[in-house]
Amino acid sequence: MLTRGKLATETGCNIETIRYYENIGLIPAPDRTASGYRSYNEEHLRRLNFIQRARALGFTSDRIQGLLELTDAEGSHTRADVKSLTEAHIDEITEKIRDLQQIKRRLRQISSFCDGSSESATSCPILESLFEDSNGSR
Amino acid sequence: MLTRGKLATETGCNIETIRYYENIGLIPAPDRTASGYRSYNEEHLRRLNFIQRARALGFTSDRIQGLLELTDAEGSHTRADVKSLTEAHIDEITEKIRDLQQIKRRLRQISSFCDGSSESATSCPILESLFEDSNGSR
DNA sequence: CTAAACCCTGTAACTGGTACAGAGTCAAGC
DNA sequence: GCTTGACTCTGTACCAGTTACAGGGTTTAG
The missing domain is CATH 1.20.5 (Single alpha-helices involved in coiled-coils or other helix-helix interfaces)
Structure with missing residues (x-):
């Protein structure tokens, strides 16, 4: 649906930073196309926007991780x-x-x-x- | 006169950080003993204290460098x-x-x-x- | 069909340090 | 005079939080 470059322009996030966020586990690894391109969906877009906004508010990646886990684990938090x-x-x-x-x-x-x-x-x-x-x- | 370890305890600076400051040029390379140990003098002590105080006030190393250059180059600043x-x-x-x-x-x-x-x-x-x-x- | 624009991977750079391995050296005690 | 422990030497790797770049493959527009 969205390539990495599209996701980058859409969110204002640097294209390399997206890969970095995937590495450190802030963003889940997306599906790949047959040729190996990352294929992002609306959920990734939503999540990356979240991260960008949280960063702008000075949250560290640890704490952003924490906030995102609260949304992931349904009901328990x-x-x-x-x-x-x-x-x-x-x-x-x-x-x-x-x-x-x-x-x-x-x-x-x-x-x-x-x-x-x-x-x-x-x-x-x-x-x-x-x-x-x-x-x-x- | 002062070994690296003495300089570290004297200034409260981490011993490895002293070597790092030498590498980036914040502190001039000291004389060496016959066996290759760094030998610091009062001037190094003074300068490292300066750096520690400037850091505590949030100066970046670039700017500390700048301040120290002002003291080094006599008369011109x-x-x-x-x-x-x-x-x-x-x-x-x-x-x-x-x-x-x-x-x-x-x-x-x-x-x-x-x-x-x-x-x-x-x-x-x-x-x-x-x-x-x-x-x-x- | 070709060339530009994109994507892939791994890796190095940045700042301001910190840490560790493996080797050499110094000082004190016996 | 020798051993032991504390110190120092060097190079190198590591941390966050990205950014950038090289060298290759892929997609897309003309």
Whole structure:
């Protein structure tokens, strides 16, 4: 029905990435034509779109795998499972944001020590604060 | 003066990572003892500490390379150069934070659609919103 | 019928390291 | 002076998460 190239243009996914997803088991291996070409169906399209959207939301492939397994195994999993996976992800993102904000504060601070003048870089307070044992880092 | 292992414990850097930094040119190749052991000096220690601190602040090795070159080439670079590299990095972090916040908002939104009940995951609104063509994503 | 455009496979590249095997070396204890 | 254990040396392979490319076969359009 769909060749690999068609699936790629349809989903916006790189054509090689599709093969990679098959290798790591994110996408089931499709049927092959007589000559060995991969033949994808609507379900593959749906699944790859899912993966693309989940990736855009920063889910790791492990967690995407987990989400997809919840949809595969019929009946045995609950909405609570899905929600807890999602919320674990939200928590991770929150933490990442907090880390980045702290780094940014520290960078702003050390940047403010430097006047940005045309003086030699060797005596620049930014570099010095990176060379010296820092008091307020991390 | 310092063996590779001493430098590693002194800086908290993994011993293999030191060799890696030498390979990619972040750290200059040290002198060797008669038997071929690497012999580091105070300057290497200083430089590796610099790298560790810059990494902790999220600088990529390219940019760390850039910062270190500013200190190496005497006189030809200015504080303004250092400051602009630092501010470019701050801008990148700002952007990353913004992206993550947007992702988080979207995740909160789709998570709120789901009651987290013990009903089957297959009809879970979170999964559905990942499968369907999303209106408000990205 | 031919040429372009596609697909197949395996494999290497990328970043930022980490790890391991097999060989040599150093320092301490007996 | 010799052994043992801890260290170091080199090259190489591995992780995620792709991307790219070489060298071959296939399909499709003109």
